[in-house]
Amino acid sequence: MRRILRVVVDEREKSSEVPRLLSSMGLLVEYRVLPVGDYVVSPRCAVERKAARDFLQSIYVGRLFDQARRLSEAYDVPVMVVEGPLYELIDEMENPRSAWGALAAVTIGFGVRLVMTGSQKQTADLVYALALREHRGERRGPYVHHPRARELWEQQIRSASTLPGVGPKLADRLLRRFGSLRKLFTASVAEVAMVEGVGRARAEQIAKFLDAPYSPEGVGEAQKKLSISLLDEGRKD
Amino acid sequence: MRRILRVVVDEREKSSEVPRLLSSMGLLVEYRVLPVGDYVVSPRCAVERKAARDFLQSIYVGRLFDQARRLSEAYDVPVMVVEGPLYELIDEMENPRSAWGALAAVTIGFGVRLVMTGSQKQTADLVYALALREHRGERRGPYVHHPRARELWEQQIRSASTLPGVGPKLADRLLRRFGSLRKLFTASVAEVAMVEGVGRARAEQIAKFLDAPYSPEGVGEAQKKLSISLLDEGRKD
């Protein structure tokens, strides 16, 4: 049996259909007065819902950037949903480019993830998808995208995960087995291969990686630029 | 005098109106065969343009996540533009939620910035706004990036950078000095401290990190309190 998905909704959103749709989908909807955001989907992810017209208006009042800032300050994964006929409204504008510029500023400048939807139903579907995703802790993307590791053990896992074929799960097992990063990094192929989830092939791959000589110039790609700029020219032997 | 905005466009995009619109706006359009992305707006920012129908289809072929991954690996600011009547198409689908889930995965999992537009004209306006925005930052570097698998030396630098107080530059120096990751990880405090940019304090910090015992659930009571307070879910009374 799987746990109920929970989402915290701002009181003011009661006037929209979205919360009702969410609870009809099986989500547990809980109302609060939220200082920022409209739908809190997980401790790190909140959604701000804005009607297309309101979105465009708030560009000129400067309110948009304020909200984007507050949202990204409060949550690691800030999402802004623009709901409604945005395209038509932008086409009616005198200078549509400023609207696209604002869009770019919000998503690139503040790191807010934008999604446009066509209706409240679609907004609800999106929020549901977000809740599902956040709840599962689903990692579709590469693990390097992990936000930030604060605790020591998280940093250790992150470090061990840089080994080829080693993700967070395996890193945990390896660290449990060896006790510290140093011991892991100095372990022999046979010792590493003994850990569950690591076979001979993977163990050898890891050893090969650790022992690989460092040659940034390598096979002469355009990457040379980096290594050249990194070279220190102040050798005075 | 301000410099002309330049954008590199994939050859295949010639068949669309967008490049023509861009150059009529005053952008310098340069055609190339791009390995990834359709519009390269700056050394760090590229845009992949997808028709709404194509976008939805590529979800089911699995091609979407592949493209998202390649885009985000090659550029720091990957942008995906979904052009056309997405809302209507999604409403016609049997399970629209999977579409929103895919959208969420692309933008949250892969860090791709999504923007929906209603027409080629709007896409052009967006690309223009991006070019303007990126131009202000004035970064230089190669416009075309390659999606090829990360080079060995890059992975080695990434691995060494997980050490505390060590970024890409220091990682390079450390690896040059020690020759391989294994040798770096087994080096003594004194040896590490000899490298330029690493003093006694930093060397000791690194050693402490490597030798720290792994205790995922936290051993210290004080530590426990901290993590509990951090994990405390959105109680905002």
Add this chain to the structure above:
DNA sequence: ATAGCCGGGTGGTGA
């Protein structure tokens, strides 16, 4: 010789 600038590099913070 050495104590104090200064420029590069890192990582945390607030917008």
Add this chain to the structure above:
DNA sequence: TCACCACCCGGCTAT
């Protein structure tokens, strides 16, 4: 997300 700041390191310099 990203730009800015504060700290750490090591070399230079002026005594």
